[in-house]
Amino acid sequence: MPKGPAVIAKELKKAFGDVEALRGVSLEIPRGVTFGLLGPNGAGKTTFIRICLGLTRPTSGTASVLGEDIPPRAMLPKIGYMPQDLAVYLDLTVAENLALFGRLVGMEEEAIEKRTDEVLKIVDIAERRDSLASTLSGGMRRRASLAAALLHDPDLLLLDEPTVGVDPELRAAFWVYFQDLTKRGRTVLITTHYMEEASNCDLAALLHRGRLLICDGPAAIKEKTRAENLDDAFLTLVREANAA
Amino acid sequence: MTMRRVLAVTRKTLSQFRHDRRTLGFVVMMPLLMVVVFGYTFGGEVHDVRTLVVNDDAGPMAGRLLENVTGDTLAIESWTDVAAARAEVVAGRAWAVVAFPENFTANLPPGNDTAAITVVLDGSSPPIRAAVLGTLRAALEKTFAGAGAPFALEQDYVYGSEDTRFIDSFAPGVVALAVLMVTTILSVIMVVRERGGGILERLFSTSLRPSEFVFGLALALAVIAVAQSAVVLGAALLLFNVQVVGNIALAFAILLLFAIGNQGLGIMMSSAAKNELQAIQFVPLILFPSLLLTGVFFPLEAIPGGLRPLSYVVPLTYAADALHSVMLRGWGIGDFGVALDVLILLVYDALTLLGAAVFVRRQA
Numbered sequence: 001m002p003k004g005p006a007v008i009a010k011e012l013k014k015a016f017g018d019v020e021a022l023r024g025v026s027l028e029i030p031r032g033v034t035f036g037l038l039g040p041n042g043a044g045k046t047t048f049i050r051i052c053l054g055l056t057r058p059t060s061g062t063a064s065v066l067g068e069d070i071p072p073r074a075m076l077p078k079i080g081y082m083p084q085d086l087a088v089y090l091d092l093t094v095a096e097n098l099a100l101f102g103r104l105v106g107m108e109e110e111a112i113e114k115r116t117d118e119v120l121k122i123v124d125i126a127e128r129r130d131s132l133a134s135t136l137s138g139g140m141r142r143r144a145s146l147a148a149a150l151l152h153d154p155d156l157l158l159l160d161e162p163t164v165g166v167d168p169e170l171r172a173a174f175w176v177y178f179q180d181l182t183k184r185g186r187t188v189l190i191t192t193h194y195m196e197e198a199s200n201c202d203l204a205a206l207l208h209r210g211r212l213l214i215c216d217g218p219a220a221i222k223e224k225t226r227a228e229n230l231d232d233a234f235l236t237l238v239r240e241a242n243a244a
Numbered sequence: 245m246t247m248r249r250v251l252a253v254t255r256k257t258l259s260q261f262r263h264d265r266r267t268l269g270f271v272v273m274m275p276l277l278m279v280v281v282f283g284y285t286f287g288g289e290v291h292d293v294r295t296l297v298v299n300d301d302a303g304p305m306a307g308r309l310l311e312n313v314t315g316d317t318l319a320i321e322s323w324t325d326v327a328a329a330r331a332e333v334v335a336g337r338a339w340a341v342v343a344f345p346e347n348f349t350a351n352l353p354p355g356n357d358t359a360a361i362t363v364v365l366d367g368s369s370p371p372i373r374a375a376v377l378g379t380l381r382a383a384l385e386k387t388f389a390g391a392g393a394p395f396a397l398e399q400d401y402v403y404g405s406e407d408t409r410f411i412d413s414f415a416p417g418v419v420a421l422a423v424l425m426v427t428t429i430l431s432v433i434m435v436v437r438e439r440g441g442g443i444l445e446r447l448f449s450t451s452l453r454p455s456e457f458v459f460g461l462a463l464a465l466a467v468i469a470v471a472q473s474a475v476v477l478g479a480a481l482l483l484f485n486v487q488v489v490g491n492i493a494l495a496f497a498i499l500l501l502f503a504i505g506n507q508g509l510g511i512m513m514s515s516a517a518k519n520e521l522q523a524i525q526f527v528p529l530i531l532f533p534s535l536l537l538t539g540v541f542f543p544l545e546a547i548p549g550g551l552r553p554l555s556y557v558v559p560l561t562y563a564a565d566a567l568h569s570v571m572l573r574g575w576g577i578g579d580f581g582v583a584l585d586v587l588i589l590l591v592y593d594a595l596t597l598l599g600a601a602v603f604v605r606r607q608a
Contacts, residue, residue, distance in 0.1 A: 053449045076451035082448075085442025104450035148446075 001168065004067055006031045006156050006187035007052060012061035014047050014210075023045040023210040024061070029189060029203070031155075036201035037191045038234065043207040049158050052189075053081060066156055078104040080154035086101050086141045087148075090134035094125065094144045097133060101148045112151070119147040120179055124170060128210040139165045146174075157181070157188045172244060175200040195231045205210050206234055213237045266518075270525045286445040287559060290375040290546045292319040294338040296329040303349020305387070312383040317375050326538075330364050333402045334360055336569065336581045339366050340376045341544075352388075360396045366571035367404030368541050369413050403573040404487070412487040413482045416495070416567035417540030417560075419501060422476050423469045427503045428530055430465055431510030432523045434603070440519065444604070454605040458597055462507040469497060469503035490570040494577060498570065501589040502563040508596025515603040539568075562588045 007029040014022040020046045021063065031034045037045050044087035050056045051063060054071020065079070070089040072079070088097045095116055102112035105162035120126040126137070133141055146162055157178075163171045175197075178188045190201070198204035198218055214237055215220055218230060227233035261268050295318040299306050313320065323329040323341070332338040341364035345351075348361070357496040367373050380397060398540055399406065404413075416510065438444045447457060473496060480486040490497075508525075517523040534540070537547060555561050566585035569575040575582045 050445075055445055055449060073451060076449065079449070081446065081449040083442050083446055085445075087442040087446035089443065090441075101446075101450060104447065104452050 004031075005029055007063070007169055007189065009048070009051075009063040010061055012048070012051060012063060013059045014044075014051065014056065020210050021053075022058070023156060025145050025207070025210070025212050026061075027205055027212060027215050029187060032182050032188050033202040034178050034190065034200065035186045036198040036204040037189060037192065037207060038195055038198055039191075039207035040193055040208075044210045046160055048207070049081075049160055049189070049191065052158060053079065057085065075156075077152065078155040080149035080152065080157045080159075082146050082149040082157075082159045082162055084164075086138075086145055088133045088141055088144050088214045090141075093130050093132055093150045094120065094136070094147070095129050096149050097147050102151050105152045106198055107152055115151050115153070116147075122150065122158045123147045124173070129158070139167065139170075142166060142168075153186075155186060157186065157190075159188065159190045161191055161193070163190075163192060163194065172182055196229065196236045198230050208238055208241055211241070211242055264518075264521070266522055266584060267525065267590040274525075274528055276584075278528070286356065289317065289513075290371055290543060291316040292549075293317060293340070293372055293375055293545050294319050294321070295340045295376060296321050296323045296332060296338050297344060298323050298326045298329055298341060298343045299347040300346045302346050303352075305349040305352055306344035309383055311385040313379060314383075316378070317379045318576055322593050325361075326364075330400075330402070333364055333366050334468055336366070336573070336575075336579075339372050340364060343382065360398050362398045362400060364400045364402060365404075367399075367401045367406070367408050367550065368568065368571070369404075370408055370410050373404070373408070373547060375545075403489075408487060408572070411480075413568070414541055415477075415484070415486040416571045417484045417538070419476045419480070419536060419565040420560055420563040421540055423473055423499050423503050424506055424534055424563075425467050425474055425527075425531065427465050427506040428510040428513070429523075429527055430468070431461060431507040432514045432517060432526055433520060434461065435511050435514035436517050436520055436523045441513070448605075453601075454596075455601040457509060457604055458508070458600045461511070462504050462597065465507050466500055466503045469506075470500055473499045488571045489574040490572070491574075491576060494582075495567055495570050496565045498563060498586065498589065501586065501593060505589060505592040505596050508593065508598075511600035512596060512603050515606060531560050537561070538564050540564050559579050559589070559592050562592075565602065567588040 005028045010026050012025045013020070025044070025048065034041050035040065037048065039045050047056065051070060052065050052072075053076070054073065063070045066075040068075045089100070092100070093136060093213050098116045098119070099112050102115070107115070116129070117126065120129055123145070125140050125143050128140065133144060136144065140161070142165055146159070147155060147175050149159065163174060178190070179200070181188055192198070200216060203215065204218055204221060206213040214224070216224070221230065221233050222228070225236045227231040229238055255263040297320050299310070299322065301307070310320070312388065326341065326343045329338070329343075330557065333341055340416040343364070345360065345362075348484065351360075361380070363376070365373055365376065377397065435444070448454070478497075481488065513526050518528065533554065537555045538558050539549060539555070540560065544552065544555055544561070562585040566589070568584050569581050569585075577583055577586065
């Protein structure tokens with residue numbers, strides 16, 4: 001496995017017309033960690049991920065992903081991406097959706113077959129393997145989308161709000177699985193607007209209106225802000241930022 | 245029923261239109277376009293049909309008859325050699341040759357039984373055949389009114405025959421039209437839908453290239469287009485006994501080329517549509533020009549001169565022309581007319597696929 005951080009961002013700025021989505025974000029995500037990118041809606045989390053994937057270009061600044069400067073074309077097959085939108089074909093079965101994404105990242109048919117069963121067990125929809133995605137509930141569709149991102153066992157997982165609409169029991173199971181992945185050297189970047197979820201991460205960063213307010217371990221963040229929980233810690237940080 | 249609630253729905257619907265100017269414009273402009281295009285093309289008489297006249301008549305009567313050919317239905321040119329003139333019809337550059345023999349005046353009734361005029365015809369287009377023969381009969385009537393002469397218009401068909409029906413002549417165009425509708429509309433809607441669901445972005449996060457997406461989609465829809473062509477063509481053959489004298493495989497190849505370009509066009513259009521409602525608005529925009537300006541239902545000779553340049557911009561013109569030549573005239577790829585059409589369709593494919601790849605990238 002190559003050395004160096006999974007993601008390095010330097011002074012990333014992105015403007016959409018008058019709207020500044022990112023205002024100079026610099027951060028490093030080491031390999032083999034679960035990294036929580038937190039922030040309210042509109043903080044710039046999705047824009048950050050889209051830049052990492054080369055789906056949008058930064059207005060200024062640089063970034064590298066798995067050692068390749070953006071857009072990381074050669075590294076894309078080693079990245080698993082679950083967008084905030086469902087991004088599954090509703091008129092295909094769950095297995096057909098997975099097979100499509102498996103083929104696009106260059107997996108062999110046999111491997112696709114085998115991994116489909118595995119990842120569908122992980123996201124707990126194995127019994128819906130051959131159901132049309134349109135017949136699944138919203139939460140199940142999200143799980144199918146997550147399964148597609150996991151299929152090729154990528155080195156880096158970029159998950160945009162993967163836990164929205166997932167019931168608490170399964171959400172807890174997801175976190176156990178993500179931690180298991182990092183033990184195997186995989187890197188997981190998760191965005192969420194549930195601040196408390198950050199306690200499951202090795203590292204957490206708070207984005208607020210396009211600026212990075214803090215990036216540290218959950219315990220260290222609580223200590224720095226003298227807060228009892230992460231919700232309060234982030235509220236304190238946002239208040240300080242607004243006052244400044 | 246509460247009026248307040250009814251009006252709430254009415255108001256919401258009108259507000260939606262207000263926010264979607266495009267749709268509002270469409271509602272107003274589309275009927276206007278339809279009226280104008282229909283008005284100018286429908287009921288349009290055939291005119292400027294290139295007709296070559298070989299007048300070997302030693303006497304004056306053939307000349308007198310030609311003076312009575314009035315109106316702009318026929319664009320008459322004088323030729324001296326029947327064989328050379330006939331070759332023009334064979335090559336598809338002229339529709340008819342009218343040949344008067346040396347003894348035309350001498351043989352005129354009542355002194356003789358018959359005076360024969362030979363009409364060499366490309367009978368693959370019944371409206372044109374009818375226009376040529378009708379114009380000649382009118383001139384005969386005018387010249388020899390009351391003579392009761394049993395004139396024989398000896399018809400020599402290069403393509404088609406007296407029995408070629410209207411349905412035979414428009415079957416190739418209708419097949420192409422069906423392919424056009426399915427391929428263009430499906431690709432517009434599919435791409436708009438994929439973009440809406442965030443799928444396009446997801447696909448491009450896997451190192452899939454826009455060109456790969458475009459070709460993959462085009463290939464799938466081309467398969468569907470060919471299957472559809474087989475159904476339409478099969479039905480035309482079985483139910484209406486449509487005449488096909490040419491190579492069916494070549495006809496399918498032309499339809500395939502046409503279908504691929506249409507998809508490129510559809511994908512390009514999708515970038516101009518925010519949602520499926522706006523995508524649907526492209527249907528009449530494609531349908532009407534294709535229906536009216538391309539020689540599918542009436543020959544190009546029936547389209548007013550002012551609109552004619554537009555005909556040469558609409559790709560269906562070339563697909564329909566190529567299919568017409570292959571199916572009704574029995575031409576092959578070696579014939580200039582078909583080769584030119586195929587070349588233009590290839591350019592159409594290349595340009596639209598290239599455009600589609602660029603536009604798709606922007607949409608992700």
